[in-house]
Amino acid sequence: MKRLLSAEFLKLIKQSKTYYALGAILIIELLILMTAYFQGSTILDLLLDNLKQSFYFEGNLLNGNLIMYIVLNSLWFNVPLILMIVTSGIVTDEYRYGTMQTVMLQAVDKWKFMAAKYITAVLFTVVVIAFMMLTTFILAYSIFGRGDLVVYLNTLNFFEDADAFQRICYAFASGAVSMVFYCVVSLTLAIFIKEATKTWIAACLFLIITTMLLKVDFVLPVINNFFFPKLIDTWQQFFYNVPDWSAISINTIILILYTLVFAAAGTFIFHKKDIE
Amino acid sequence: MLIGTNLSKSYSSGKALNNVSIHISSGQICGLLGRNGAGKTTLFKILCGLVKPDEGKVVINSKRRKPIGGIIERPGLYDFLNAYDNIKIFAGIQGAPTDKTSIEQTLLKVGLPTDRKDPVKNFSLGMKQRLGIAVALINDPECLVLDEPFSGLDPIGVASLIGLIQTLAEKENIAILLSSHMMAEISKCCHFIYVIEKGEIVNSGITNVLINQHITTFSITASNIALSASLKNHAVEIGTNDAKIACTAKEIPALLSELLKEGIEVTACTPVLTLEQLIKKAI
Numbered sequence: 001m002k003r004l005l006s007a008e009f010l011k012l013i014k015q016s017k018t019y020y021a022l023g024a025i026l027i028i029e030l031l032i033l034m035t036a037y038f039q040g041s042t043i044l045d046l047l048l049d050n051l052k053q054s055f056y057f058e059g060n061l062l063n064g065n066l067i068m069y070i071v072l073n074s075l076w077f078n079v080p081l082i083l084m085i086v087t088s089g090i091v092t093d094e095y096r097y098g099t100m101q102t103v104m105l106q107a108v109d110k111w112k113f114m115a116a117k118y119i120t121a122v123l124f125t126v127v128v129i130a131f132m133m134l135t136t137f138i139l140a141y142s143i144f145g146r147g148d149l150v151v152y153l154n155t156l157n158f159f160e161d162a163d164a165f166q167r168i169c170y171a172f173a174s175g176a177v178s179m180v181f182y183c184v185v186s187l188t189l190a191i192f193i194k195e196a197t198k199t200w201i202a203a204c205l206f207l208i209i210t211t212m213l214l215k216v217d218f219v220l221p222v223i224n225n226f227f228f229p230k231l232i233d234t235w236q237q238f239f240y241n242v243p244d245w246s247a248i249s250i251n252t253i254i255l256i257l258y259t260l261v262f263a264a265a266g267t268f269i270f271h272k273k274d275i276e
Numbered sequence: 277m278l279i280g281t282n283l284s285k286s287y288s289s290g291k292a293l294n295n296v297s298i299h300i301s302s303g304q305i306c307g308l309l310g311r312n313g314a315g316k317t318t319l320f321k322i323l324c325g326l327v328k329p330d331e332g333k334v335v336i337n338s339k340r341r342k343p344i345g346g347i348i349e350r351p352g353l354y355d356f357l358n359a360y361d362n363i364k365i366f367a368g369i370q371g372a373p374t375d376k377t378s379i380e381q382t383l384l385k386v387g388l389p390t391d392r393k394d395p396v397k398n399f400s401l402g403m404k405q406r407l408g409i410a411v412a413l414i415n416d417p418e419c420l421v422l423d424e425p426f427s428g429l430d431p432i433g434v435a436s437l438i439g440l441i442q443t444l445a446e447k448e449n450i451a452i453l454l455s456s457h458m459m460a461e462i463s464k465c466c467h468f469i470y471v472i473e474k475g476e477i478v479n480s481g482i483t484n485v486l487i488n489q490h491i492t493t494f495s496i497t498a499s500n501i502a503l504s505a506s507l508k509n510h511a512v513e514i515g516t517n518d519a520k521i522a523c524t525a526k527e528i529p530a531l532l533s534e535l536l537k538e539g540i541e542v543t544a545c546t547p548v549l550t551l552e553q554l555i556k557k558a559i
Contacts, residue, residue, distance in 0.1 A: 007365045014357055098352030102408070105324055107342040107370040107415055275326040 004108070004116035008090070012124060015093075021086045025132050028078050032070050033139055036062065063147030064140035065164040071136045072168065075175040075235065076211065083128060083179055084186035084203040087121040091190035092199050104275045114267045118187060125183045129176040133169075151239045159239075167238040174235035177252055181232065181259045182207065188266035191273075231255040277301055278323065278344065278419040278451050283332035285318055292318040293329070293475045300451040300468075302418065305441060307466035307483070308455040309551055315475040316455040320348050320423045323453070338418040342370065346421035351408025355397040359388055359407050362396060366411045386410040386440060402433035409440065420444065422454040426461045438465045459551050463487060471554045479554050488525045490553055495520050497544040498535070506534040520548060 012018050040062040094100040103113060149164035151157045159167060186203040193199045213229035224230060234251040237243055278300045285293040293315050300306045310316045321327040323334055324346050336343040353362050363379045372378070380390045386406040396404065405425055412420055422441070426434045442465055444450050456462050462469060462483075469486050471479035479486070497518040501507070504519075510531075511522040523531065528545065535542055 003368045003371060007369045010361070010365060011354065011357075014354075014361070016356070097355055098350055099354055100352070101326060101348055102352035102366065102411060103369065104326055105344070105346055105348075105412065106366060113369070274328060275321070 008120040060147050064144045065149040067140035068168050080182040087183040088186040088190040088199045092196040095194045110271045114270045118263045121183045125179050133172045171235040171238045178232045184259045184262050188262045191266045191270050228258045277337045279335045283329045302451050303449040305445045305452045305466045307462035307469045310472035314472045342415035342417045344419040345412030345417035347408040348423045351404045353396045367414050372415045382410050401428045419451045473555045491547045493548040495546050495548050498540045498542045
């Protein structure tokens with residue numbers, strides 16, 4: 001397994017699209033920073049106009065913590081989309097180059113090979129989110145400085161600087177679990193579909209449907225609580241005044257279970273299927 | 277030794293293989309001739325274990341870690357990596373040595389340079405075929421299957437690849453099965469030939485015997501062959517520098533001596549045997 005993993009990492013490191021993905025995430029961050037730099041104060045003034053008539057605001061609300069929260073919101077669509085495209089390529093590229101056949105002609109266990117791919121996708125996702133978090137911290141704090149965080153979730157929630165930083169760190173960690181789920185799904189889709197473009201379309205569709213279902217009321221509490229589209233926004237719960245730690249823990253565990261089920265299903269199907 | 281017995285495989289589009297049996301001994305080069313879509317690739321995939329047959333079984337008498345290696349349809353390589361890294365990856369995933377000396381030895385075995393650092397996408401098809409064979413040979417398999425290894429190669433590439441295949445069979449004692457729809461290439465290097473048509477083996481035999489049994493035409497190359505009187509006893513099709521003569525293999529020695537007596541300067545005499553003849557005769 002160790003050898004399979006190192007081969008997967010070598011492939012990932014040597015492929016230009018890995019760096020395109022990191023570049024794309026950096027561009028998203030820079031665009032958010034530029035927009036915030038030039039228009040952030042105006043937008044914030046508009047949002048808080050009513051409140052400013054009743055309350056006195058001390059300090060700068062357009063600060064590094066707010067920028068990081070805005071960057072975190074790219075976990076809704078932009079970042080999972082990029083990650084799903086890159087990670088599905090871990091499988092579709094093997095079919096495209098004909099290397100899937102070559103690998104299966106070697107003394108390699110099918111299930112070990114696919115398990116190594118899933119582990120690589122998970123580690124890559126975690127590294128990308130860590131990269132995103134680190135670059136945002138550096139850029140946002142160095143340009144906008146520190147300060148208290150204001151977030152609108154049903155109502156306006158205010159967090160002091162140190163508390164905000166901690167919540168953002170937790171949110172990035174929780175977001176990483178959601179991103180891992182998406183990546184594992186895209187890899188499973190790639191096993192079924194094999195062809196890159198079709199897999200991208202299926203992955204996009206999955207992402208869109210999941211995001212749409214997030215807001216749908218399924219009436220049954222069990223579905224509303226445990227169906228996977230309802231679990232992908234767990235990272236947002238860190239920005240309520242009092243986070244529901246029990247719900248966060250349960251959601252995270254269930255989402256990890258969903259991830260394992262998708263990975264197991266993909267590995268099983270790959271093991272059963274002929275290599276055409 | 278590679279043995280496939282009573283192999284059958286059906287797809288939704290129809291029966292791809294029907295009761296096919298095949299046998300290749302160590303050190304033997306076996307050819308599988310067939311038109312496109314005859315079932316060659318399906319048979320190769322079954323022999324390599326990529327596809328499960330509906331019926332029949334494959335037996336490879338081997339205790340090695342990798343009993344069979346091969347290239348099916350095209351050499352599947354990581355185009356963005358160089359040859360060295362390709363070998364490193366394919367060797368690494370199956371626990372074969374990945375040190376510099378071992379990788380360079382693998383490259384040299386198939387006649388590839390060890391100093392090329394550019395990605396495989398820049399390689400010629402012939403070089404990719406060689407690298408594909410190098411990958412197939414990692415972990416010393418006892419059998420090697422090569423699906424259409426000559427397609428897309430120029431004559432020099434074909435000759436060079438035939439030399440490599442013969443060396444591997446003779447020196448490494450590997451059982452080699454290769455497929456093609458090109459009669460000339462197969463007849464040059466194979467000890468035994470199977471002919472496949474519509475998923476069934478319709479003809480088989482030792483290469484020379486099979487050719488002698490089915491040959492009806494010879495091509496004789498000579499600059500002044502059109503002047504020959506002895507050719508008038510045969511059905512002849514005269515070309516610019518050659519003539520295609522309808523006769524049996526037994527008649528050739530006498531015909532050649534007559535031509536020499538006439539002062540015709542014969543430079544080559546080759547049997548003209550097409551795949552269609554092998555299929556038609558058998559059916």
